[in-house]
């Protein structure tokens with residue numbers, strides 16, 4: 001479905017992505033994971049044809065990324081997805097369906113079906129008045145109005161509460177089960193592990209590991225999971241807010257904690273990867289001390305750029321004009337897919 005060869009993006013002399021090669025199969029959920037500034041968004045935008053590569057190729061099916069015909073088959077969810085606040089979910093999605101020339105009846109059927117699957121309430125409430133989780137769900141629904149084969153989601157669960165995060169992740173799995181190909185980026189290894197078939201780990205613009213998450217973890221380090229429960233389980237410790245935390249090394253053990261919590265009359269209320277452990281993997285792979293960890297600034301300073309989104313010379317070569325697109329930009333870009 002996707003074939004990426006020698007993909008490279010520089011902003012001025014700042015290398016945001018330094019030559020990626022990977023392939024994504026049809027129906028696969030493919031994760032692009034890495035710390036801040038690793039080059040995930042830039043990679044995803046090149047796949048979506050929103051950022052022009054400096055070198056290399058990205059092919060999506062029979063098309064070059066960015067080909068208007070390819071965009072008809074694409075649903076892109078940006079990291080930040082501001083919505084038209086005065087519209088309702090229904091009118092907003094109808095608006096985007098119109099941009100894609102989806103016949104009205106079909107648009108209504110598709111929209112309602114997606115909103116049902118996302119369990120979206122308050123479909124006729126002003127979007128300015130709904131929760132952040134609901135807004136994200138509406139943005140996800142928007143990515144599906146044209147019934148695309150390929151979904152590219154930038155941090156789909158970023159900033160959402162655990163319940164909504166689970167929804168979004170399960171929904172992503174459901175999309176793949178329905179034959180869609182999904183590429184998504186994430187910081188959180190748990191999000192990736194729970195749904196991705198395969199992953200690339202990026203750091204400083206480079207792919208430093210690839211494979212299934214168990215393969216990568218086995219090869220490069222130990223991630224621990226902090227499982228928070230409402231009842232004490234063997235080996236757990238009480239937390240300040242009246243919950244219990246059990247630290248475990250893998251998903252099987254997470255499931256054991258879930259069962260033990262249920263047996264004790266409680267439940268799992270949150271699961272977090274231990275951040276240093278995630279960093280340990282990155283640091284081991286990157287082979288550098290923590291103080292040199294990339295946040296997009298160290299390398300930028302070294303290359304004379306500011307590491308910001310405006311580009312060292314003020315021009316970023318970004319087809320959308322800026323990494324942080326406005327709603328009208330989005331409408332324009334989506335409209336271009338007609």
Ligand SMILES: Nc1ncnc2c1ncn2[C@@H]1O[C@H](COP(=O)(O)OP(=O)(O)OP(=O)(O)O)[C@@H](O)[C@H]1O
Nearest residue numbers: 011016036037038039040041042296307309311316
């Ligand atoms: N338009 C731009 N102009 C200049 N530099 C940019 C631009 N867009 C991104 N960069 C830089 O390229 C690097 C990679 O950015 P990118 O947004 O792809 O990283 P990321 O892995 O998605 O990070 P995050 O997790 O923080 O969103 C960063 O150092 C970023 O500052």
